[in-house]
Amino acid sequence: MTLVALVVFGLGVAARAVPLIEARFLATKSARWIWEGRDRRDVSPTAFLAVRDFAVETVPARARVLVTADEEYVLFLNGQRVAAGSWERGTKLDVVEVGALLQPGHNRLVAELRSGRGAGGFLLRLEDGDGRLLAETGEDWRIFRIGHPGIVRGWLPLARALYDPPEIPTGEPAVSWGSPPTGIWGRPVAGAPVPVWSALQAGPPLPAAPPEGLVKKPPQVLFDWGESVAGYLTIAALPKKELQVGLLFTGDTPPDPQQDRPSGMVLLLPRQQEWQAARPGRFRYALVVGIASPTRASAQPVDAAVLPRLWPAVHPPEGVFGIAPPPLRTPVEDVVWGKFESVPGVAGSE
Structure with missing residues (x-):
């Protein structure tokens, strides 16, 4: 019985270790696909905000975000639009340099996510120039189903206070689909870097x-x-x-x-x-x-x-x-x- 127990224990340890080892070789490392919580049978269109606050002690000289979303996303960092895109089979991750938009202390990532069929997924990793993690998608992201400028610009706290008026939106935890490769999305592959949104613009609207x-x-x-x-x-x-x-x-x-x-x-x-x-x-x-x-x-x-x-x-x-x-x-x-x-x-x- 002791040998059987050791074998079972070893298999359990291996099952947990394999995803961690595999994540080292993924472009998004340990980031997980996330989405809003909803009935999987519900195919009605949806749009919502996925939000994550994170702290930076010392602003790195360089930082990049690797991101994609099924069906589509518009990404903001500290109130500034940085990237946008959509996922289709074979689509590579959008890679954008965002170091200039980071600030000492509090920072906020906001993704406006949309899907015409209800279901979808969102995957992101933000890392400094040496590949060290700054933020990534997971269950610690908050989901808001209402638009509010304070969420995007960063001045509205994600946790609602006891005496906040009813018009202040309430968030909920994101649902994780798991680490890549999962579902229809396969293994994430980084695409060629593209300029941040402000550098893309060629004149006024x-x-x-x-x-x-x-x-x-x-x-x-x-x-x-x-x-x-x-x-x-x-x-x-x-x-x-x-x-x-x-x-x-x-x-x-x-x-x-x-x-x-x-x-x-x-x-x-x-x-x-x-x-x-x-x-x-x-x-x-x-x-x-x-x-x-x-x-x-x-x-x-x-x-x-x-x-x-x-x-x-x-x-x-x-x-x-x-x-x-x-x-x-x-x-x-x-x-x-x-x-x-x-x-x-x-x-x-x-």
Whole structure:
């Protein structure tokens, strides 16, 4: 019995040691995939903030963040946007130098995370120039399902005080999916470094003309820049108490939502006033469907030398002989069109 017990004990120790040894060879080391807690059967769209405070005694000369999220993310460090992106099979980690944004003492990372199908994951490691850990994703991150400037800018404490008013948001612990490789995400591989957000910008934002509201259901608002532009789209809207779910159509001609496929989704957190794209695009027109009150839009041009590395991946069509099957509606499309009697392709729709 003693020998059997020793064997069982040894196997247990080995089972715990293998992930630790394997983590040494991963780009993200011991970082874990995290997400909000939700019913796994719930496929409704979601958007929320994942937040982590950390302390730095001495600001390093260099520091880099390795990050990705399924489906998409916009990352802030100490109130400054530093990176944005999305995950697809084969996508490498975004790698961004952020040492200049660190400060002695208290620092805060905030990721705005979005998924049109509800499920998703977020993976991040922040390390100094020598590879020493500064912060990483795990169960100690806090999840907020409401937008608040104090969360992003760092002045709102993550722990709510006893006498705080009800409008102060309450966070909850993140749920961990485990260390890589896990799920559909495989082993994380670092991509080529890209400049921090402020260094990407090539001039001021380009505003669209005042929006044209189309008398249709669901609500549709068309923005026009007058010529083709390339960059990151930002859409401002009146804040609501609930998550706002919309569809985005872009192109060099006015999009037709009943014929064209959406180029993306617009998910605005409760009380949030701006939606920022996670990937750049090239367009003249942007049509927002399903959000009642978009007020303005702008496109942030970026360095032309870096732009090709930021485009979303283009995959060949799947199916027999490369012919793609008819596309199915996504959960976001179901939410937007399902609120109204007018459904694309149905007789009598507007």
